[in-house]
Amino acid sequence: MPLAPDHLSTTLAALSDPTRRAILARLAAGQATVTEIAAPFAMSMPAVSRHLKVLERAGLITRGREAQWRPCRITAAPLKDVADWVAHYQRFWTESFDRLDDYLRDVQKKGEKHGHGKHHGR
Amino acid sequence: MATGNIMAGEERELVLTRVFDAPRELVFKAWTDPKCVAVWWGPHGFANPVCELDLRPGGAILIHMRGSNGVVYPMTGVYQEVVEPERLVFTSAALDDKGNPMFEVLTTVTFAEQGGKTKQILRARVIKTTAQAAPYIAGMEQGWTQSLERLAESLAKT
Numbered sequence: 001m002p003l004a005p006d007h008l009s010t011t012l013a014a015l016s017d018p019t020r021r022a023i024l025a026r027l028a029a030g031q032a033t034v035t036e037i038a039a040p041f042a043m044s045m046p047a048v049s050r051h052l053k054v055l056e057r058a059g060l061i062t063r064g065r066e067a068q069w070r071p072c073r074i075t076a077a078p079l080k081d082v083a084d085w086v087a088h089y090q091r092f093w094t095e096s097f098d099r100l101d102d103y104l105r106d107v108q109k110k111g112e113k114h115g116h117g118k119h120h121g122r
Numbered sequence: 123m124a125t126g127n128i129m130a131g132e133e134r135e136l137v138l139t140r141v142f143d144a145p146r147e148l149v150f151k152a153w154t155d156p157k158c159v160a161v162w163w164g165p166h167g168f169a170n171p172v173c174e175l176d177l178r179p180g181g182a183i184l185i186h187m188r189g190s191n192g193v194v195y196p197m198t199g200v201y202q203e204v205v206e207p208e209r210l211v212f213t214s215a216a217l218d219d220k221g222n223p224m225f226e227v228l229t230t231v232t233f234a235e236q237g238g239k240t241k242q243i244l245r246a247r248v249i250k251t252t253a254q255a256a257p258y259i260a261g262m263e264q265g266w267t268q269s270l271e272r273l274a275e276s277l278a279k280t
Contacts, residue, residue, distance in 0.1 A: 099162035
């Protein structure tokens with residue numbers, strides 16, 4: 001089901017940052033705590049927490065309720081929506097060109113039949 | 123047989139190359155005669171009840187695409203360059219699933235003769251955007267797109 005446009009924008013904004021994409025890539029391998037997520041990055045825990053909040057608001061991750069650990073997990077749906085959108089854009093042209101190809105074939109067939117280049121029948 | 127492929131050029135550009143088994147003049151006409159464009163514009167199952175093309179630099183493009191579900195998606199644009207029969211440049215608003223403009227795309231289409239056939243190259247580049255849509259532009263870079271798709275695929279399985 002397509003997300004509302006503003007929801008899509010939120011997802012895209014969250015994905016605009018390389019650190020957040022790296023965090024998502026890490027979480028794609030499995031859930032992790034904030035400490036584990038922060039380990040490869042040269043940044044403070046509060047900075048990592050801020051990134052996690054952005055991802056959480058965008059619905060890209062969820063955080064466990066277990067008080068001490070609060071492990072982060074990735075959620076697939078919004079990401080898939082973005083990928084779908086890119087695919088949608090490419091499909092628009094690819095399918096249009098399929099139809100253009102058919103159209104050009106038809107027109108040329110008609111042109112031959114009528115003896116002289118009648119270039120656009122309908 | 124015509125082939126299509128998608129690759130990324132430089133500067134966050136989408137490039138689609140296609141060879142049509144038709145003379146260049148005919149392909150150019152198919153792109154610029156509203157009656158012809160209305161026949162093929164849009165994905166499979168789409169019709170174009172409105173197709174108005176003011177074919178000159180600064181001229182407006184207005185196409186209403188109607189999906190098989192009956193929903194009409196208007197598309198507007200402006201021609202930047204018209205060089206018969208080899209080159210068309212136009213801007214258009216990129217719409218989301220709900221038909222809301224997200225950003226503006228500059229599309230350049232070139233037509234080259236190739237042994238009686240026509241090699242068409244379409245380049246699409248985002249030129250204007252809102253702050254919210256900016257990250258999507260990054261998505262037009264192939265590497266990022268592919269990694270995102272791979273990530274999404276792997277996630278969809280979990």
